[in-house]
Amino acid sequence: MQTDLSNSSLFNHKSVMTDEILFSIDQYPLISNSKVIGIDATLGGGGHSYELLKKYPDLKIIGLDHDPLARKSALNKLEEFKSRIEISPSNFANFKPKEKVSFVIADLGVNSNQIDSPERGFSFQKDGPLDMRMNPSLEITAENLIENLSEKDLADLIFKYGDERLSRKISWKIKKDLKEKGKYSGTKGLAYSIAGCFPPKQRYRKIHPATRTFQALRIAVNKEIESLERFLEIAPDWLLPEGIISIISFHSIEDRLVKNSFKGDERLKNLTKKPIKPKEKEVKNNKRSRSAKLRIAQLNKLKF
Template identity: 50%
Template sequence: MAVTFAHLPVLAESVLQAFSGLSGLPAGEEAGEGLLLDCTLGGGGHSALLLEAHPRLRLIGLDRDPAARDAAAERLAPFADRATIVAANFAGFTPPAPLVGVLADLGVSSPQLDEPARGFSFRTAGPLDMRMDPESGETAAELIDRLEETELADLIHGFGEERLSRRIARRLVAERPWTGSGRSTADLAYAVAGCFPPKARRGRIHPATRTFQALRIAVNDELGALDRLLREAPDWLVPGGLLAVISFHSLEDRRVKTAFLGDPRLERLTRKPLVAGEEEQQANPRSRSAKLRVAHRRV
C-alpha cells in the first residue's frame, strides 16, 4: 500500500512569516532571486507554499523516502523547473550555489507513521523496520539483535529519555532474535509495555513511545544528521540568509537552541520557539509538539 503523504505542513503560517523577507536578500547570479533548500521535503507542503509566496524563488528539496519524493513531484509539478527534487539525506548534501534559506522539518511524517508497512508506529502491526529510506540501512530488528544489552539500554535512555531503559533492554535481548521472527511492531510494543507496572500501562502516553522514538532515531542517525546540518548550513547561506528548523522533541530542540545561541555565524530571530495555536493543534494533532526556531547568517 503506497503512502499518500496527504498531510498538512506544520506551522505553515509561521514558516511563511519567517521567510517573508527572502526577496530582499542578496543572491548570486546563478541563484536568480534566490535558491532555497528544503532539507526534509516530505510531500512538498512547505515547499509549495514558499514557491507560491515567492514567484522567482528556486528550490531544491531533499528526501530519502521514494514515496515522499513521488508525492512531492506531483505537488510541485505546477512550479516546473523552479523545483528540483533530490534523493538524498541532508547530512551528506552540499548545495550547488549559495542559499537564501534552509528549512528542515525534522522527524517522521504523519503519512509514514500511518503506514503500517514502514514499521514506525506501534498502533498498528507492521514489520520492525523504521528506516526513512526503506531500500538501505539497518532495520530496527537488526539493530536490536546486534547491540549488546548495555549498548541497547544506553541507546533507549539517551535517545528516548526512558527511565526503564535497562529493564526494557534486558527484555528485548532475552526475546532475541527479532530479525526474521515474524514478530511485528505490536509485538515489540507489547514486550516494552510488559516492563512497566500495570498502572503505568494505562497512562495518556503509551509506554513504548520513548523506546520507539529511540530506535527510530538510531536507525536513521537523526541526531547525527541534525548536528551536521547545524554545523554546515551557516556556511551555505548568503549574508542575511535564513536557517529555520522545526523540531518535535527535546533532544532536537536543545541542539537547535544551543547552535543558534553559540554559533558566531548566526543570529537568532526567535528568542523562544514558535508553536502552533489552538486552532492548528485541533486540526493537526502532530503540530502540538512542533517548535520552530529561526536564525539568520550574520551580515
C-alpha cells in the same frame, strides 16, 4: 507489501507551523524583489514548499528527502510549480548546493505517511516488520539494533533518545523475549513486550507505553542526531549574507542542538531567543504539532 503512491492523496502528512515558516522566510530582506533560491532540506509531502512557491512567484526551491516515497508524493503535490522545484534524494547531512541560497528550512523527523504505513515498521498500532528506515537503502534496521546491541547498550540508547525512565527494564525484557522467541514477528510483538514493563494502569494511557522506545529506535536507525549535528555545521555555508535558516524540531535533544548552534555559531545571528510554538488552534487540529518548536537564525552581513 508496497505503498502505492499513484494516488498522492494517500500521502496524508499535515504540514506543521506553515504560517510561522512563511513568516521566517519574510525576514530575508530581498525575498520579494529578486529571483531567490531556497532549500527545503526535509521536503516530505512538499507542504511547506507548496506554500512558499505559491506565495513567491519567482522563487525556486531545491527540495531534499532521503525517502523515495516522500519525493514521489512531493513531485505530485508540486506538479503546478514543476519549473521551479528541483528534487534531490540527498541526506541533508551530505548535501552541497551548486550556488549559495537565500534560505534553508528543515522540519525534522518523520512524515505521517512513514508512521501510518505499517510496512515501514514505525507503527506500534498496526503490525509491520521491525524496519524504521526512512531511507530504505540504509543498512541497519530496528531489528538489527535489537538483535545486535548488548542489553546495556540497548538500554542506554532507549534512555538517551527516548528519555525513557524504564529503559533498563525494557531492554532486559526485549532481550529476554527475543531469546525465547528467536525473532520478533513484528512491531506489535515488540510493543507488547515493552508494554509488559509498565504497571497495568499506565498501559492504557493516551500515550502508548512503546512511544518513547520506538522513538529512540527510530532516531538511532536513521542516525538522526548525527545528521542534524552535521547539518548545523554545514548549512550556514549554503547561505547568502542575511540568508535565513529555520528549523522545526520535535524533541528536546534536537531543540537543544539547534538552540546551541544558533546561539554559539559566529556566522549566525539568532532571531529567536525563545522558540516559536504552534498556535493552540493548530495543536487542536493536528496533534503531531504539539511538541513542535521553531527556531530561526540569519547569516551575518558580509564584513569589509
